[in-house]
Amino acid sequence: MIKKICVNHAVTYEYPPDGGTIPIIDPYDGCSVGCPYCFQLEDENWNLDLKVKLNIAEVLQQEVSSWSKTEPVYIGSRCDPYMGIERKYELTRKCLMEIHKLNLKCMLTTKSGSRLIFRDLDIIQAMGDQFTLLLGLSNLNQLTKVDDMSVLGNIQTANELHRIGIQVWVFITPVLPGITDVDAMIHALDDDIQVFLDKVRIKPGTRPALALESYIGRRYPHLVTTYHDIIYNGRDIYYESMKEKWSKHKRIRFVFE
Template sequence: MIKEILVTNAFEKEIQPDGSKVDIIDSYVGCQLQCPYCFQMNDINWSKDIIVRKNIADILKDQLKKKGSGDVYIGSLSDPYMPLEDEYHLTRKCIHVLSSSDMNVYITTKSDNELILRDLDLLKSFKNPVTILLGLSNLNQADRGADNANIKVANELKKEGIDVWAFITPILPYVMNIDEMINALDTNIPIYLDKLRVMTKGNQDKKIYNWINKKYPQYAKEYEKILYETDESYYKKIIEKYRMDDRITFMFDLWER
């Protein structure tokens, strides 16, 4: 169910792995993408309702007057370009407000609808260059290799002069053709890779396995090993192949174990 609310604060704080805190902006709470590997899947009530913060852009405009500079991330509790954005335009309104500010803006999305290209005019107008953190692990695109729609979006954004970081996080073993994906990206786009991280005390592991078993049953046994036996042999091979590639950053350090 979609629920519209009014808010009094546009900024929230998110704790990073190193313990630091960063400002985040979420025009929506809850996500329509429903990726089974998302940590939020451990909450059985996650995304039963999608919250729409209707007035967030107006509140943001007021609060920016006192905010000054710093980093801000758009997209933590939702994907800012999920289908609902095409109706409400709240992400566009927020980045319009931010475009003339002194903030360093990072936008995180893995939606495969190319909606972010709608906002090219704003993305190119930022006082401080905006950075797009573009995920390539959208389930609709996972097995498409070089034809992954978000690879095309990443390359188009880069062509237009927008800073783009590509994220294959997580790598979905056997489903994805990592070599094709990496080779299809503009060579000036940095790439971040991470393994499938699973919490077995909630629903996340079950949702991943059920998705694999339904769509890729031929890999079900391999995923049992990955999910429940911590089999990381697939990832070790990827690290061995790409660890000397300067544009690739591994978000896991298996080779040091």
């Protein structure tokens, strides 16, 4: 159910394993993309409702007015900022406008494939180097519909935006053996787009583990053993082979390796 709420704070913080602190702006809380491996699923209260933070842009304006111009703020962690509901509420657009007014550095994560980002090109192009799009390719809704990676929606988006000068980093996170064809994806992307990869990192028995196992059982039954091995034995033969093949290439980075 969609719930409209007002917030007191626009920025929340995440603390990754490397000891850093990441300031996050989530215009919504909850996500309609439905990735079965999503780490947010560990929170059993997440996504019960899709919360729309009606006043987030106004709160953000006050909260980040003296923010450092060099420390990036991130948009999107507990939501995909360009999921379908953004078409109606335009909260991501409003947050981008505030960030642009203050000339802050911003990294926006999306994999929804909605192409709504093209609506906001007027702001994003004006932000120049202060804006980076972190575009995820492990969108199972897209991946189950095409075999040819050159027509995968998010790869086309990455190339189109890159060609008009938007800074785009592409993420194959997680690499999904038997589903994400890493070689074909890298070859379908423009040569100078930076690509980041990571393996499935899911703790056995957790809600994401159960969701991913159940999804694979329904959609890719021939891969059940492969994913059982990854989740329960930490054995990911495909990922290791990709690491071996690509880790010496300058534009390819393996996150956390």
